[in-house]
Amino acid sequence: MGIEGIGARVARKEDKRFITGAGRYVDDMVVPGMKHAAFVRSPHAHADIKKIDVKAAEAMPGVIGVLTGKQLKADGIGNLICGWMIHSKDGSPMKMGAWSPLAVDRVRYVGDAVVIVVAETKGQARDAAEAVEITYKERKSVSDAVEALGKGAPQLHPEADGNLIFDWGIGDAAAADAALKSAAHVTRVEIVNNRLVPNAMEPRAALGHYDKAEDHYTCWTTSQNPHVARLVMSAFYNVAPENKLRVIAPDVGGGFGSKIYIYPEEIVCLWASKRTGVPVKWVADRTESFLTDAHGRDHHTTVEMGFDKNNKIVGLKVDTIANLGAYMSLFSSATPTYLYATLLSGQYNIPAIYGNVRTVYTNTAPVDAYRGAGRPEATYVVERTMEIAARELGVSPAELRRSNFVTQFPHQTPVIMCYDAGDYGASLDAAMKQADYAGFAKRKSAAAKKGKVRGIGMSCYIEACGIAPSAAVGSLGAGVGLWESAEVRVNAVGTIEVLTGSHSHGQGHETTFAQLVNSRFGVPLDSVSIVHGDTDKVQMGMGTYGSRSGAVGMSAIVKALDKVEAKAKKIAAHLLEADEGDIVIENGALKVAGTDKNVPWFQMALAAYTAHNLPAGMEPGLKETAFYDPSNFTFPAGCYICEVEIDPETGKTDIVQFVAADDFGNIINPMIVEGQVHGGIAQGVGQALLEGAVYDGSGQLLTASYMDYTMPRADDLPSFQISTSNTPCPGNPLGIKGCGEAGAIGSPPAVINAITDALGHENLTMPATPSKVWAALRAGTKH
Amino acid sequence: MSEVSLVVNGRKVSGAVEDRTLLVHFLREHLGLTGTHVGCDTSQCGACVVHVDGKAMKSCTMLAAQASGSTITTIEGLANGADLHPVQAAFKEHHGLQCGFCTPGMIMTATDMIRRHPEGLDDATVRAELEGNICRCTGYHNIVKAILAASKTMSKASRSKAKKAA
Numbered sequence: 023m024g025i026e027g028i029g030a031r032v033a034r035k036e037d038k039r040f041i042t043g044a045g046r047y048v049d050d051m052v053v054p055g056m057k058h059a060a061f062v063r064s065p066h067a068h069a070d071i072k073k074i075d076v077k078a079a080e081a082m083p084g085v086i087g088v089l090t091g092k093q094l095k096a097d098g099i100g101n102l103i104c105g106w107m108i109h110s111k112d113g114s115p116m117k118m119g120a121w122s123p124l125a126v127d128r129v130r131y132v133g134d135a136v137v138i139v140v141a142e143t144k145g146q147a148r149d150a151a152e153a154v155e156i157t158y159k160e161r162k163s164v165s166d167a168v169e170a171l172g173k174g175a176p177q178l179h180p181e182a183d184g185n186l187i188f189d190w191g192i193g194d195a196a197a198a199d200a201a202l203k204s205a206a207h208v209t210r211v212e213i214v215n216n217r218l219v220p221n222a223m224e225p226r227a228a229l230g231h232y233d234k235a236e237d238h239y240t241c242w243t244t245s246q247n248p249h250v251a252r253l254v255m256s257a258f259y260n261v262a263p264e265n266k267l268r269v270i271a272p273d274v275g276g277g278f279g280s281k282i283y284i285y286p287e288e289i290v291c292l293w294a295s296k297r298t299g300v301p302v303k304w305v306a307d308r309t310e311s312f313l314t315d316a317h318g319r320d321h322h323t324t325v326e327m328g329f330d331k332n333n334k335i336v337g338l339k340v341d342t343i344a345n346l347g348a349y350m351s352l353f354s355s356a357t358p359t360y361l362y363a364t365l366l367s368g369q370y371n372i373p374a375i376y377g378n379v380r381t382v383y384t385n386t387a388p389v390d391a392y393r394g395a396g397r398p399e400a401t402y403v404v405e406r407t408m409e410i411a412a413r414e415l416g417v418s419p420a421e422l423r424r425s426n427f428v429t430q431f432p433h434q435t436p437v438i439m440c441y442d443a444g445d446y447g448a449s450l451d452a453a454m455k456q457a458d459y460a461g462f463a464k465r466k467s468a469a470a471k472k473g474k475v476r477g478i479g480m481s482c483y484i485e486a487c488g489i490a491p492s493a494a495v496g497s498l499g500a501g502v503g504l505w506e507s508a509e510v511r512v513n514a515v516g517t518i519e520v521l522t523g524s525h526s527h528g529q530g531h532e533t534t535f536a537q538l539v540n541s542r543f544g545v546p547l548d549s550v551s552i553v554h555g556d557t558d559k560v561q562m563g564m565g566t567y568g569s570r571s572g573a574v575g576m577s578a579i580v581k582a583l584d585k586v587e588a589k590a591k592k593i594a595a596h597l598l599e600a601d602e603g604d605i606v607i608e609n610g611a612l613k614v615a616g617t618d619k620n621v622p623w624f625q626m627a628l629a630a631y632t633a634h635n636l637p638a639g640m641e642p643g644l645k646e647t648a649f650y651d652p653s654n655f656t657f658p659a660g661c662y663i664c665e666v667e668i669d670p671e672t673g674k675t676d677i678v679q680f681v682a683a684d685d686f687g688n689i690i691n692p693m694i695v696e697g698q699v700h701g702g703i704a705q706g707v708g709q710a711l712l713e714g715a716v717y718d719g720s721g722q723l724l725t726a727s728y729m730d731y732t733m734p735r736a737d738d739l740p741s742f743q744i745s746t747s748n749t750p751c752p753g754n755p756l757g758i759k760g761c762g763e764a765g766a767i768g769s770p771p772a773v774i775n776a777i778t779d780a781l782g783h784e785n786l787t788m789p790a791t792p793s794k795v796w797a798a799l800r801a802g803t804k805h
Numbered sequence: 806m807s808e809v810s811l812v813v814n815g816r817k818v819s820g821a822v823e824d825r826t827l828l829v830h831f832l833r834e835h836l837g838l839t840g841t842h843v844g845c846d847t848s849q850c851g852a853c854v855v856h857v858d859g860k861a862m863k864s865c866t867m868l869a870a871q872a873s874g875s876t877i878t879t880i881e882g883l884a885n886g887a888d889l890h891p892v893q894a895a896f897k898e899h900h901g902l903q904c905g906f907c908t909p910g911m912i913m914t915a916t917d918m919i920r921r922h923p924e925g926l927d928d929a930t931v932r933a934e935l936e937g938n939i940c941r942c943t944g945y946h947n948i949v950k951a952i953l954a955a956s957k958t959m960s961k962a963s964r965s966k967a968k969k970a971a
Binding site: 033034036037038039040041042043044045046047049050052143145221222223224225273274275276278305307308309527528529530693694696697700701702703704705727728729733734735736737739741742765 | 823825833837838839840841842843844845846847849850852879880881883884889893896897898900902903904905906907908909912928929931932933935936938939940941942943944945946947948949950
């Protein structure tokens with residue numbers, strides 16, 4: 023590695039603008055003539071809209087337009103869709119209920135958008151929104167997925183009888199049943215995976231601008247994938263054809279999945295801009311974010327895992343009910359199916375697996391992928407069950423895991439995935455050593471002397487990143503391909519622009535991707551610019567989610583760089599009168615290997631553009647494009663160990679030690695990777711200890727602000743002890759696996775395994791708040 | 806409407822604002838200083854922290870009219886020309902930011918925290934003092950590291966300044 027190349031701990035290029043207040047987020051954008059929008063939202067969880075009276079609102083100061091769903095429909099704007107088709111076991115397609123960007127005759131959750139008000143100022147828009155009179159007739163509502171499946175539950179969509187969206191299965195039910203029947207021991211666990219609100223610090227925002235002169239729309243939006251937004255808004259929502267719609271996602275303040283989807287607001291702002299003749303900006307306040315950002319998790323699961331007399335796993339059966347909220351969000355069907363049940367084998371040899379997933383409508387915010395997306399739920403199922411099984415069997419949790427690890431690769435699981443590389447024992451050893459696992463008993467008794475209760479827990483996770491290949495996901499129901507594109511432009515002076523379809527919203531692509539270019543051509547980082555987030559600049563891309571930017575996005579850049587290198591070498595060989603095969607790139611120059619003959623990089627670039635002396639028949643210029651479609655998922659894996667100390671007087675849990683040992687394959691910038699792990703663990707610990715979205719019996723979200731929803735703060739968390747090992751991914755040219763979600767996937771079961779170890783019983787649900795832990799210390803059966 | 810007049814980043818500014826205008830909206834919308842962010846509606850997240858007469862304040866908790874007559878420093882005014890403030894430099898060096906949205910508030914809070922603790926800081930104090938600032942990306946690990954490092958750098962600098970003066 024060079025000082026700026028692959029493997030170097032380079033400070034981030036993008037930081038300068040963020041630390042000086044020069045970042046440009048959607049709310050910072052100002053367009054001449056821009057006005058402000060406020061949405062009137064349903065205060066009811068479930069109601070019929072009887073009447074909408076906008077007269078008083080229209081008469082309010084500064085009001086430019088008050089628009090309803092009827093007008094939106096009249097203009098031909100389409101319903102929102104879910105882009106991944108899942109079929110039930112009986113072969114029937116999933117039951118997608120209609121979701122109008124502005125509700126027309128019925129609202130199905132608190133926060134459902136009904137009317138948009140456009141006014142001169144934000145304050146005036148909000149004042150006028152208050153003056154919109156909507157007459158509702160309330161219906162009974164249901165927030166809990168299990169209740170929604172029950173007889174007599176309120177029905178949300180005529181398309182979905184019994185609120186059931188699909189009843190889907192994966193694996194071999196008969197084989198799993200037979201295995202459990204033959205098992206010497208079966209561990210049975212009931213699991214609730216708590217509903218979370220992603221809470222990117224930048225609230226969602228949209229600025230829609232219709233340009234009458236060009237009959238063209240521009241949308242600035244807080245998106246993780248602006249090209250997908252353009253595609254969906256064109257192809258399905260009839261906002262405008264793709265060539266008449268530019269989507270820009272500038273600096274985006276965190277996403278964690280919640281900014282993948284195309285929400286009603288950006289569609290409505292674009293449409294309202296044409297209707298009112300002014301650019302329309304909307305910025306969510308935090309409560310709107312809580313109410314309307316796609317939530318995460320919310321599973322109810324029963325697990326049965328069977329072991330033979332040697333404690334080898336013989337079979338696993340999982341039955342999950344997943345709450346998808348009031349409408350099917352863009353990828354909501356994929357998250358609890360192909361991103362969840364395909365990971366139920368964990369790091370283990372399990373000969374027979376069957377997973378059944380029922381997805382359900384409820385009168386709550388739509389639920390979709392949130393950091394980890396299905397994989398945290400799978401890991402929680404597998405790793406809680408392994409820990410409980412070890413306790414039931416009276417064996418070491420580490421050794422039970424180790425004796426069941428997959429050790430031969432490739433390994434085909436019974437649930438689609440084929441693991442390509444890994445060394446799970448290495449991560450387990452590294453984590454146990456780092457955590458001084460062997461010394462825990464001593465620490466526990468020392469804590470007991472201080473009146474504190476200590477526990478230790480582990481979690482050996484596996485995840486699947488860089489969802490692929492496109493043909494395979496297409497056959498599983500995906501409405502899009504999951505490749506990535508890149509364009510590498512070498513300018514006449516040798517500086518380089520890389521246009522990528524990946525989108526950075528905190529991941530540091532501007533640095534990491536430039537490091538790759540530096541490694542290949544020796545061009546300094548300052549001379550490499552990474553361009554992303556604008557459909558007018560980058561031809562097409564699939565965006566950033568599922569830890570795909572390294573494994574898929576950078577692989578596309580590698581392919582484009584290969585093409586650039588091939589042409590650059592041809593030019594250099596011609597200039598140096600050497601054989602193309604003898605040209606090597608070293609220290610920013612193209613050299614004839616083994617000689618001092620060379621042409622500096624910038625001179626070669628200039629030659630490409632002056633075109634005075636190019637090989638016969640060669641086109642001038644130096645710019646190459648590539649699309650990369652991976653051959654397989656990647657499989658990051660690792661072992662996390664959490665040690666907690668509980669104050670029995672208050673029930674407060676302190677994490678006294680958190681160790682993460684991850685295998686991400688090759689790493690481009692260790693500093694950035696560590697940052698991703700830190701942030702992921704914080705979100706996982708947040709889920710385990712603090713966070714939970716709570717709807718009351720009438721469907722009101724009780725946790726709709728930072729006063730009520732507990733975000734992890736600095737004093738809730740320790741400093742983390744993290745390390746990495748490396749089995750390079752054989753499936754992509756850089757050997758990268760991905761690191762963006764691991765922390766959030768691996769950590770919740772480690773934390774809960776630690777607390778239940780301290781408690782001595784398993785009766786504890788997330789979030790393990792002080793009051794729950796306090797009560798749990800005084801109740802339940804000791805294991 | 807209220808007439809407000811204040812000094813922001815060393816520049817005298819004045820204007821007429823709606824009475825309900827918050828300081829943060831005055832800074833962002835009237836002055837175009839968009840480095841100060843709004844991340845919540847309840848004065849919990851700290852993305853809007855600025856210095857009012859030298860003290861860290863959440864600019865969403867204060868009306869612009871209340872701030873009239875004050876001297877304000879925002880994230881845009883923290884660096885000395887092209888030279889980054891030591892806290893800004895430490896956030897970059899220690900990867901104390903990812904998406905950058907909470908960062909201005911974090912840096913303004915940290916700068917005030919370091920000023921109030923000339924004796925130096927430790928991990929627990931920094932974590933306790935960050936109570937009013939939420940970050941969703943970093944898990945705080947590197948933010949704490951950056952603040953501790955900046956605190957050391959700044960106390961070294963002030964010691965050597967004091968030595969020179971002596």
